Amino acid sequence: MGLVQKIFGTHSQHELKRIYPIADKVESYREEYGKLSDEQLKGKTKEFKERLSKGETLNDLLPEAYATVREAAKRVLGMEHYRVQIIGGIILHQGRIAEMRTGEGKTLVCTLPAYLNALEEKGVLVVTVNDYLAKRDAEWMGQVHNFLGLSVGIVLHDMKDDERRAAYASDITYVTNNELGFDYLRDNMAIYKEQLVLRDLHYCIIDEVDSVLIDEARTPLIISGQSGKSTKLYELCDVLARQLVKGTYHGERTKMQVMMQEEIEEDGDFIVNEKDKVVNLTEQGVHKVEQFFHIDNYADIENLEIQHNVTLALRAHYLMFRDKDYVVKDDEVLIVDEFTGRIMPGRRYSDGLHQAIEAKEHVKVKRESKTLATITFQNFFNKFDKKAGMTGTALTEEKEFRGIYNMDVVEVPTNKPIARIDHNDAVFKTMKGKFNAVVEEVVAAHEKGQPVLVGTITIDTSELLSEMLRKRGIPHNVLNAKYHELEAQIVADAGKHGAVTIATNMAGRGTDIKLDEEARAAGGLKIIGTERHESRRIDNQLRGRAGRQGDPGESRFYISLEDNLMRLFAQETLMNTFNRLGVGENDQIEHKLLSNAIETAQKKIETNNYGIRLHLLEYDQVMNEQREIMYAERKRVLNGESMRNSIMKMITDFVEGVVNRSVSEDKSADEWNYDEINELLLPTIPIAPVAYDENIKNKNELIHALKEKAVKFYEDKEALFPEPETIREIERVVLLKVIDRKWMDHIDDMDQLKQGIGLQAYGQKDPVVQYKMMGYDMFDEMTRAITEDTVRLLMHIQVEEKVEREQVAKVTGTNKDEGPSVKGPVRRTDKKIYPNDLCPCGSGKKYKNCCGRQA
Numbered sequence: 068m069g070l071v072q073k074i075f076g077t078h079s080q081h082e083l084k085r086i087y088p089i090a091d092k093v094e095s096y097r098e099e100y101g102k103l104s105d106e107q108l109k110g111k112t113k114e115f116k117e118r119l120s121k122g123e124t125l126n127d128l129l130p131e132a133y134a135t136v137r138e139a140a141k142r143v144l145g146m147e148h149y150r151v152q153i154i155g156g157i158i159l160h161q162g163r164i165a166e167m168r169t170g171e172g173k174t175l176v177c178t179l180p181a182y183l184n185a186l187e188e189k190g191v192l193v194v195t196v197n198d199y200l201a202k203r204d205a206e207w208m209g210q211v212h213n214f215l216g217l218s219v220g221i222v223l224h225d226m227k228d229d230e231r232r233a234a235y236a237s238d239i240t241y242v243t244n245n246e247l248g249f250d251y252l253r254d255n256m257a258i259y260k261e262q263l264v265l266r267d268l269h270y271c272i273i274d275e276v277d278s279v280l281i282d283e284a285r286t287p288l289i290i291s292g293q294s295g296k297s298t299k300l301y302e303l304c305d306v307l308a309r310q311l312v313k314g315t316y317h318g319e320r321t322k323m324q325v326m327m328q329e330e331i332e333e334d335g336d337f338i339v340n341e342k343d344k345v346v347n348l349t350e351q352g353v354h355k356v357e358q359f360f361h362i363d364n365y366a367d368i369e370n371l372e373i374q375h376n377v378t379l380a381l382r383a384h385y386l387m388f389r390d391k392d393y394v395v396k397d398d399e400v401l402i403v404d405e406f407t408g409r410i411m412p413g414r415r416y417s418d419g420l421h422q423a424i425e426a427k428e429h430v431k432v433k434r435e436s437k438t439l440a441t442i443t444f445q446n447f448f449n450k451f452d453k454k455a456g457m458t459g460t461a462l463t464e465e466k467e468f469r470g471i472y473n474m475d476v477v478e479v480p481t482n483k484p485i486a487r488i489d490h491n492d493a494v495f496k497t498m499k500g501k502f503n504a505v506v507e508e509v510v511a512a513h514e515k516g517q518p519v520l521v522g523t524i525t526i527d528t529s530e531l532l533s534e535m536l537r538k539r540g541i542p543h544n545v546l547n548a549k550y551h552e553l554e555a556q557i558v559a560d561a562g563k564h565g566a567v568t569i570a571t572n573m574a575g576r577g578t579d580i581k582l583d584e585e586a587r588a589a590g591g592l593k594i595i596g597t598e599r600h601e602s603r604r605i606d607n608q609l610r611g612r613a614g615r616q617g618d619p620g621e622s623r624f625y626i627s628l629e630d631n632l633m634r635l636f637a638q639e640t641l642m643n644t645f646n647r648l649g650v651g652e653n654d655q656i657e658h659k660l661l662s663n664a665i666e667t668a669q670k671k672i673e674t675n676n677y678g679i680r681l682h683l684l685e686y687d688q689v690m691n692e693q694r695e696i697m698y699a700e701r702k703r704v705l706n707g708e709s710m711r712n713s714i715m716k717m718i719t720d721f722v723e724g725v726v727n728r729s730v731s732e733d734k735s736a737d738e739w740n741y742d743e744i745n746e747l748l749l750p751t752i753p754i755a756p757v758a759y760d761e762n763i764k765n766k767n768e769l770i771h772a773l774k775e776k777a778v779k780f781y782e783d784k785e786a787l788f789p790e791p792e793t794i795r796e797i798e799r800v801v802l803l804k805v806i807d808r809k810w811m812d813h814i815d816d817m818d819q820l821k822q823g824i825g826l827q828a829y830g831q832k833d834p835v836v837q838y839k840m841m842g843y844d845m846f847d848e849m850t851r852a853i854t855e856d857t858v859r860l861l862m863h864i865q866v867e868e869k870v871e872r873e874q875v876a877k878v879t880g881t882n883k884d885e886g887p888s889v890k891g892p893v894r895r896t897d898k899k900i901y902p903n904d905l906c907p908c909g910s911g912k913k914y915k916n917c918c919g920r921q922a
């Protein structure tokens with residue numbers, strides 16, 4: 068805490084002062100409500116709804132409503148909300164983020180604002196991070212809501228539309244962020260109103276809000292469909308990638324090095340920069356690729372596809388790891404979520420990376436997919452009228468919550484003091500030394516009867532440790548994405564006397580491990596982290612599995628200088644110190660300063676990742692504005708509104724556009740190019756050809772006359788349909804079809820634009836500005852094309868034609884773009900300049916002898 072905060076108090080302290088009186092009020096009803104019969108307590112729901120309809124507000128009702136839920140929870144679950152939980156509940160109702168430490172009972176907190184806001188009958192969504200929690204929480208807390216007469220729904224991954232619709236129609240719905248996001252996208256691809264599953268986005272409470280709005284925000288949700296491309300190139304590039312030799316990475320070249328034309332000795336065919344997750348070919352590598360594909364110039368624009376695929380194959384081989392980033396199961400490559408350790412069923416890496424991995428793993432390479440709909444969590448959750456969040460770890464990202472989501476974070480005090488002891492990190496020189504020590508620590512705890520939870524980042528490590536413990540004869544359970552069927556049982560057993568559980572990040576959030584008496588007496592749960600995660604929040608979540616509700620417990624992270632994080636971000640300085648001190652393989656070094664150094668490395672990465680998210684958001688903002696317009700238009704169609712006015716406007720707009728393009732004001736009417744007018748106009752609006760007419764002297768008169776003719780033509784067409792509703796529906800069908808087709812192409816084009824625009828950065832232009840400008844132009848072009856197509860189709864419609872709504876694109880899967888180079892849309896390999904290339908400044912000199920300009 069800084070000095071200013073010490074003197075003036077923190078933001079949270081200020082805010083809590085205003086919340087305490089409301090909490091007092093809730094508590095003041097305790098005795099009175101305790102005396103109510105079950106029936107009287109249940110009757111409160113009806114009473115509150117009536118009072119709402121008579122003009123009272125949710126804020127007016129809050130104290131009584133919260134007291135009602137509290138009493139109901141006491142009767143139904145045997146848990147009565149603590150004062151701090153009431154405070155948390157108030158913060159959530161106010162649309163903010165409640166930071167409540169791990170194990171403080173956020174699941175129960177949620178019942179308060181969920182109930183209160185559900186009284187408005189517009190639906191409340193409780194958003195969790197995985198199916199397990201959605202199901203657990205809905206079943207557990209659902210009992211309270213049911214008792215009070217509210218309905219509760221759950222949406223799970225394998226549910227059909229009907230089940231989803233029913234679940235969303237409930238008063239309170241438990242759903243994961245992914246299911247919810249995809250349902251939103253799918254709803255916006257529906258062609259009949261009856262197909263929609265979601266209601267309007269009213270109020271949501273996001274559990275583990277940092278996971279959803281921060282960690283997952285880096286990766287947009289994508290729904291994709293098939294495109295007809297062949298998969299051969301992926302297989303060829305995989306063969307090639309296996310032949311190429313990896314060279315040594317010397318670090319990014321600084322501007323100064325480039326200026327000084329300093330040459331770095333390059334070896335191998337390609338260089339892997341693990342830190343930035345980029346692969347670059349060397350000059351030698353480029354030659355090999357050219358030979359392999361029998362092409363003259365790799366850098367040539369016509370070889371863009373080869374360039375892209377070679378990079379993908381190398382990334383698949385050198386940056387994507389089996390059993391860490393993905394698993395291979397039933398002849399399929401399945402993504403493992405880096406933050407939660409869970410398999411993400413049905414998801415695919417975008418932009419061809421998934422195919423490249425399929426080729427690498429020799430499973431069937433699926434067809435290239437085309438993006439049909441996409442949104443980021445930022446833009447999705449900002450659509451809610453009100454949103455709230457809770458987590459044990461939000462404060463480190465407060466700035467981001469405020470800036471991007473307009474939510475502040477209020478830190479709620481714990482119910483009981485935290486008794487968990489968080490030890491300093493134990494640091495080792497090598498991984499071997501580290502794992503040996505971990506095993507010793509587990510054995511010691513096990514013998515003492517203290518339950519242990521060993522957290523690993525990868526599936527591989529969990530299996531390695533399992534093997535080491537098996538050799539030592541220590542019985543244990545393993546929880547990872549490969550074996551998750553027994554999750555609930557493993558978690559239930561993990562707090563028993565002497566239990567040993569190894570788990571990936573899967574058990575890192577939300578998992579509630581209950582201790583038995585013997586375990587408590589033996590010191591409570593011991594958490595052993597086997598590696599630091601990139602983000603401090605993930606580590607803190609793991610620690611938070613112990614010491615819940617004032618329980619005893621301890622935690623310690625075991626780290627080696629060979630760990631990824633250390634290797635990439637902190638190794639050099641630490642290695643020097645270790646060598647100076649003469650540290651051996653099995654020596655354990657422990658000091659606050661070391662733990663601090665590691666945190667500094669994590670902070671660096673966190674800042675970097677924040678940059679990535681902001682960047683992504685800047686790009687997505689452009690699409691977001693456009694998406695709003697398109698989705699609003701679709702909604703009107705689905706709602707069955709008459710689109711006649713819009714169609715009429717399209718017709719007249721089209722006419723005006725044609726005249727504006729072909730007629731120049733400088734020329735008199737007899738000099739106008741009537742052929743051109745007819746060429747542009749008649750294929751779309753089949754009226755009689757336009758010719759010189761002495762009554763029409765200027766452009767406006769021509770526009771006016773043609774508009775009249777076009778409208779007349781359309782009115783005649785309308786008159787052919789005895790039932791006006793028939794043509795109204797035809798208008799909707801045509802519009803929907805054209806909008807969808809053009810919009811999907813547009814999304815794909817914008818994707819391409821984003822990929823390519825990064826190159827502009829070399830030309831001293833801000834890529835985001837360029838993207839915006841070109842994006843707006845493309846949107847204009849798309850609206851023009853929609854107008855033209857719609858008008859043409861309607862003007863040519865035949866009475867006997869059967870016109871039905873149909874889905875424009877075949878959806879193949881819901882993807883989450885998890886490609887590692889989300890850093891920016893730059894495909895660096897495409898643009899690398901080699902010493903013997905001509906300098907891009909145009910001097911004609913070789914690059915190595917010239918000015919060092921980048922493009």
Ligand SMILES: Nc1ncnc2c1ncn2[C@@H]1O[C@H](COP(=O)(O)OP(=O)(O)OP(=O)(O)O)[C@@H](O)[C@H]1O
Nearest residue numbers: 146147148149169170171172173174175459577579
């Ligand atoms: N008011 C209460 N009375 C009794 N027990 C409670 C109360 N509130 C919570 N608990 C218990 O505390 C434990 C932790 O609850 P829960 O798992 O909801 O915590 P959490 O805040 O969601 O933790 P995490 O941050 O790890 O997700 C649970 O076992 C729950 O039964």
